[in-house]
Amino acid sequence: MKITTPYYLIDENKLLRNMEIIRQVRQLSGAKSVLALKCFSTWSVFELMRQYMDGTTSSSLFEARLGYEKFGKETHAYCVGYSAEDIRAVTAFADKVIFNSASQLERYYELVKTKKVGLRVNPGISHSHFDLADPARRHSRLGVTDKAVLAAQLPRLSGFMFHYNCENDDYPAFVRQLDYIGEQYGDMLKELEWISLGGGIYFTKEGYPVEAFSRTLADFAKTYGVQIYLEPGESAITGAAELVTRVVDIVQNEINIAIVDASVEGHMLDLLIYRLAAKMEAEQTTGHSYMVAGRSCLAGDVFGTFHFADRLEVGSEIRFADAAGYTMVKKNWFNGLAMPAIAVKRLDGTLEVVRTFDYADFLTSLS
CATH class of the missing domain: 3.20.20.10 (Alanine racemase)
Structure with a gap:
């Protein structure tokens, strides 16, 4: 799916x-x-x-x-x-x-x-x-x-x-x-x-x-x-969830910066609060280096700098580990960015999308 x-x-x-x-x-x-x-x-x-x-x-x-x-x-x-x-x-x-x-x-x-x-x-x-x-x-x-x-x-x-x-x-x-x-x-x-x-x-x-x-x-x-x-x-x-994102742009400013379709501010807020970098399940120490950043307007909306085996391009998938604890409970509508859906991979391997969010959810969260 x-x-x-x-x-x-x-x-x-x-x-x-x-x-x-x-x-x-x-x-x-x-x-x-x-x-x-x-x-x-x-x-x-x-x-x-x-x-x-x-x-x-x-x-x-x-x-x-x-x-x-x-x-x-x-x-x-x-x-x-x-x-x-x-x-x-x-x-x-x-x-x-x-x-x-x-x-x-x-x-x-x-x-x-x-x-x-x-x-x-x-x-x-x-x-x-x-x-x-x-x-x-x-x-x-x-x-x-x-x-x-x-x-x-x-x-x-x-x-x-x-x-x-x-x-x-x-x-x-x-x-x-x-x-x-x-x-x-x-x-x-x-x-x-x-x-x-x-x-x-x-x-x-x-x-x-x-x-x-x-x-x-x-x-x-x-x-x-x-x-x-x-x-x-x-x-x-711990270790039971990921935030799955895709690259929407790649820019250069002395380093390669990959911008993904999520936000630290909106979707992994604890990282910003405690000034921590995101984690990946199997982080590499060599390869192509990119700063991975969110797409909110906050200048410090940065997940961290990571190495990838292949060069990233628009559409590349990036998964951030440990995205359950103090993460899903803190998600917010900052910048009106699309809220991540919630999916569950069941014990039998079945993938189930249990919640999606749309403009109506954004609208009704305000007044």
Whole structure:
């Protein structure tokens, strides 16, 4: 099947590889995994993912509702700042309602007290390659830092959420962090039913010691008598999708520049936010060099510089890897550029276009 570019292509067989690791962790450790919808919300592959994961976690009312309606199983509702309207709506379907602050918990407890109530804890430690994504950065608003405040709220709570990692693939660092959590909060954990260790633990990365990781989780859960939840986002979908583009022009300005029919600003925004280059599944180190750029009017709309075995020409296909996490959820209509379609390569090899976008979608996104 020939699909008009640009389009996101999700490969279920590549997704399955991550799902099987998540299931292995569940079997070995007892830890449950809920999909972090802030990272990936493309519900056309939820039928596969729900066979391996225990539910979803969210950062807003709309994400929580999407998880409930399209994924099912457990629905964890978290938000940095709920409104009263949010709380009234989310309590209709959420299994767990997690607050970011003690003040929000105080304000809305009467509305949620029939649910499993959680509170986010900021343990003052983190693992992040970027200050922008560091939940324990100075003056962070994410979670409660005062242990006395936490202790005072314990009678209202069934669990704590700790989210302090971002792409942490360092298992020894994870162990040191978890030991710290136990040392600092162990007495309180023994009074709770569950804890979430959040997302950002890159346990599906090639070579990660999954069995040792699982034993560590199992030992912690047994020591403190809690059900552990993980909130994989990137770990659930890493390596499972591409952004497929075609060259629409080639220009020279000291170097060869290939312009494709997509945009970093519009279609892989995280690269721009974190000043990263795009990736290709099998990047070459020799060959014909091109800067590959998007077709928006933003001067810095650049995917990166890559080598190709053959010279590029108008119509050449270029595929960018890892186009699922924090990518499809952030796509936008900047410059009114054509929104990439969404296609899925199913487990049996069938290629299915599950969503296309046209001018009417652009029109109705505005007013």
